[in-house]
Amino acid sequence: MASSSSSSSSLSISLCSSTFVSQQEFNLFHKIDRQLYTILVINIGRDPMEALQIMAFWLWLERVGFRHVVYRMLQLPVLLINELADEALTALTCIVSDNPPPSSDDYNNSIPLTQNFMKKEISLQFLYANRQIAMEGITKILNEVCFRAMRDIMLNAISHRKIPSSVSVPLPPPPPPLSFRSFDIMMDEGDQVPPEERAMFVTFSKGYPVQEWEVRDFFTINYGDCIEHFQMQEVEPNEQSLFARIVFRSASTIGLILGGQPRMKFTINGKHIWARKFIPKHPPSPQPPTAAVAAVQLQSPPFYP
Template identity: 55%
Template sequence: MDASSSFSITQEELNLFHQIDRRLYTILVMNLWRDPVESIQVMALWLWLERVGFYDVVHRMLALPYALVNELADEAVTCLNIISNNNDQHAASSSSEANEIPLTQNFMRKDISIPFFHEHRLLATQGISRVMNEVCIRALSDIMQEAVRRNAAQKTADSQTMMPNPLQQSVFLPQLVVGQHEIWGSPEPRMVPPGVPPEDRTMFVTFSKGYPVTESEVREFFTRSHGDCIESFHMQEVHQPQDQALFAKIVFKSAASIDKILNGMSKVKFAINGKHVWARKFVPKSPRPNLPTPTPMPMQVPIQFGTQFPFGF
């Protein structure tokens, strides 16, 4: 979407025009609790991709599960790091890992890879900065301001909750709040009894476009290497027979199994029957309680690519 116009429009009209963009940004910062400044850069990247021919990115992303949106945002951050890195040797090394953004490759309707961002780094820097100024600052800054205030209030509340009370003998634990939206079904109660909760024993795997992988193939691969280690397996649901699952969530019986599989790496790549599979530890980002909004202090938030803007824009 392009907010540029030869006539003046109100802020309300601008927000209405960019309501789809605002919905996706809200999911990133309010539902997934992602960093508001980083997320506004992610939005600028996705909107720039729409301008250069990757059509309908934001609209289609709204139909995805929150977990998948979160993973796509992580891959977008990887792309932003490539774009902003001026070290040619590091960029060249990174560009050799053309499959570091498998979900993005699967999601986009045109070919895209890490080398694409390295080769078009200058064009991307200029284009993303322009989108930041024309769209993101004007149409998303109020949501960003709200998220920053909410996060600051939550941080204060967390510190107060965890502070021991000398007048009481009991231990204060953070309250578990079930939000309206859940990433992976209903959350498990965080009980004190021994045992590692499922979210700490879960791995997120993604599959390569054009090479569909079945649940039985993945199960066999891990059980052959690590024994009877899988507690549950959740493959992405597909609605058409010809559609390919893009990811799966695997809950292991022991967190040690994930440590052995990752072997100290944040992400590893396997070949299962000649098909590439990427694995990483699943990091859930659950909704938190709504908190009173404190009075904001005047500040500036630096934006990558040299853009700065104050709250109250």
């Protein structure tokens, strides 16, 4: 089965190698994932961002041992795929909940189609017990695989919707929630949000020089034409820049990159970079003049141009 992420090993290859392949190659690798996502947002008409999270959940299940989920799901009738998507939302709600599901058998079996389809034991109790691992894994797949592999389909689906896209189930790693906003809103943010609110600070490891073009390519490949301004640390010749400041066209891009975390680590061509939201340093408030300075100022003659 070529060009799929239907096993945990192939998904791992995708996560590790996403910065080394072209967008066309990346899409080809995730061909069947894109086919299933297209069914969700085009054939069925589900919310594009919600469907993106559903795909991340199913791909995470593949990664933790539920084999060939996407491939097998493509063999099902569209009506049944939609029912499984509804149960995926139930599972996601359980994963992000602070309250455990009731212990009643009826509630534990509220994802019966999923349990039957997976052919392995899976329940809301199981998902809740492993919610920390699930949230981290699903969010990672959402940001590093789904958004890149399905972005064109998602934007096309959003553009054809009569109402803005919304997210019904957030998938953050705790504590801060990860909130997604519709891309038709995000595209107009640049003119309304000041640059310092759309800026990110990235740092590099000493001894592993990172070039500006590498960082630009990384974010452009993964998040599209998102950079408005890029400022690398100015250094002497033969010295290494250790940080850079990036202003994005949309403040929402920072949320997508950081995935709800205050700091995120990425690998670019084998070199690590760390990213966080840029926090501007405000100048200290001016202090009142001392008595001596005030006296001099009062005695100084006025200046007439």
